[in-house]
Amino acid sequence: MSLDFSFSEEHQKFRAHVREFARAEIAPYVKEWDEVEQLPTHGILPKMGAAGLIGITGPKSLGGGEKDYISLGIAIEELGRVDTSCAMICSVNNTMSTLIPGWGDDVVRSVFRGEKLLSIATSEDNSGSDVANLETTAAIEGDRFVINGKKIHVSLMPGADYMGVTAWVDWKDGKKPRITFIKVPSDTPGVSCEPMEEMGCRGHQLGIVHLKDVKVPVTDVLGGKGAGKEVLYARWGVSRCLSALNAIGAAQQVLDDTIAFVKKKIVYGRPIAMYQGVSFPLIEHYTKIEACRLMAYKGLWMSVAGENPKMQATMAKWSSVTAAVECIQACLQMFGAAGYLKDLPVERRLRDVMALLFTGGTINIMKIIVIQELLGKEFAALREGGGEG
Numbered sequence: 001m002s003l004d005f006s007f008s009e010e011h012q013k014f015r016a017h018v019r020e021f022a023r024a025e026i027a028p029y030v031k032e033w034d035e036v037e038q039l040p041t042h043g044i045l046p047k048m049g050a051a052g053l054i055g056i057t058g059p060k061s062l063g064g065g066e067k068d069y070i071s072l073g074i075a076i077e078e079l080g081r082v083d084t085s086c087a088m089i090c091s092v093n094n095t096m097s098t099l100i101p102g103w104g105d106d107v108v109r110s111v112f113r114g115e116k117l118l119s120i121a122t123s124e125d126n127s128g129s130d131v132a133n134l135e136t137t138a139a140i141e142g143d144r145f146v147i148n149g150k151k152i153h154v155s156l157m158p159g160a161d162y163m164g165v166t167a168w169v170d171w172k173d174g175k176k177p178r179i180t181f182i183k184v185p186s187d188t189p190g191v192s193c194e195p196m197e198e199m200g201c202r203g204h205q206l207g208i209v210h211l212k213d214v215k216v217p218v219t220d221v222l223g224g225k226g227a228g229k230e231v232l233y234a235r236w237g238v239s240r241c242l243s244a245l246n247a248i249g250a251a252q253q254v255l256d257d258t259i260a261f262v263k264k265k266i267v268y269g270r271p272i273a274m275y276q277g278v279s280f281p282l283i284e285h286y287t288k289i290e291a292c293r294l295m296a297y298k299g300l301w302m303s304v305a306g307e308n309p310k311m312q313a314t315m316a317k318w319s320s321v322t323a324a325v326e327c328i329q330a331c332l333q334m335f336g337a338a339g340y341l342k343d344l345p346v347e348r349r350l351r352d353v354m355a356l357l358f359t360g361g362t363i364n365i366m367k368i369i370v371i372q373e374l375l376g377k378e379f380a381a382l383r384e385g386g387g388e389g
């Protein structure tokens, strides 16, 4: 039998482990983190490290779990059921530490333990989708980069210990300056940061990062000289499937809660589940979420099999996040006005999942990537050198 949709026994055990961890350790604090808008407190990050939720695919020699990408997807889906922010923190730190080389073994070990956090600082005022339009520069002076620029929408900032910063570098090799990804410790002199207030995902923190004459060793390049765009793109195949599964986890939990609610809630003398105006949309959203889940896991399975999951991951990301937003919005209405109030988690779940419309590239940009693959680059209507955001 060559086609098999079942999860292995090891996958199922891991899912049960993450579900129990999320229920016991994360669920009690999610409302608090949303209210105070700060990165997880109560020692959750080291607990996530100790529970084997960071460095899931990383080498055992550095403290990783040496599991496959399906296991990573399971972790993000299960964390996403309880908290989109924690799932996002876990997703960024798993993929940044294992798919982007150059952090150094000590940093990677401490990330796997949940003691240090990594973040990606690429977006700028005029460079979100259009990655190549950035203005930050890293001038080479002796054996150091001197970095100047401003980054916005940086997840986990303030808070993360190290950033991967994109900047133009003139390598003085006779070629044009090229985008390079550089390791910058957040406490380097010249780095300053201010938080940006978010509508959702408020426990994951978003910030503006100013870089003024920031000096780091010229050897602290992540993934190779001038290979900034390629390094970022290398992560997308896995990270877009993870964004999809984060959204799917949230939608599935809301669906489960809604199904339990509509079977009990009596209006006009009957449970509202008996009205097909309620049950039909529930079934439709359930079906779409299941289809999206299959697409996301197929993308991860392709990564495990050594195939390029670009199309699968991109389609999974836009369709899953869109389906999750529509699903949660529909479920919210089924709770009546109670769904709109802060006592129930459903309004927060809707605000949270909307963050995924933008992380790692917008819905339109996902479609443009598919256009490039399906119809040809000339139909994507991007300017020369424009890439995926």
Ligand SMILES: Cc1cc2nc3c(=O)[nH]c(=O)nc-3n(C[C@H](O)[C@H](O)[C@H](O)COP(=O)(O)OP(=O)(O)OC[C@H]3O[C@@H](n4cnc5c(N)ncnc54)[C@H](O)[C@@H]3O)c2cc1C
Pocket (backbone or CB within 6 Å): 119, 120, 121, 122, 123, 125, 127, 128, 129, 130, 152, 153, 154, 155, 156, 201, 206, 355, 356, 358, 359, 360, 361, 362, 363, 364, 365, 368, 381, 382, 389
């Ligand atoms: C919660 C959150 C976390 C984030 N985390 C990070 C992070 O950690 N690091 C980081 O560097 N950035 C991060 N970002 C930024 C994110 O990557 C950008 O928001 C995203 O790439 C889009 O860029 P933009 O917001 O500048 O929109 P723009 O690029 O300005 O686009 C504006 C609108 O135009 C549309 N659009 C643009 N070009 C086209 C086109 N050719 N055809 C059709 N439509 C188009 C877009 O889809 C969008 O709707 C985060 C954002 C959010 C909301």
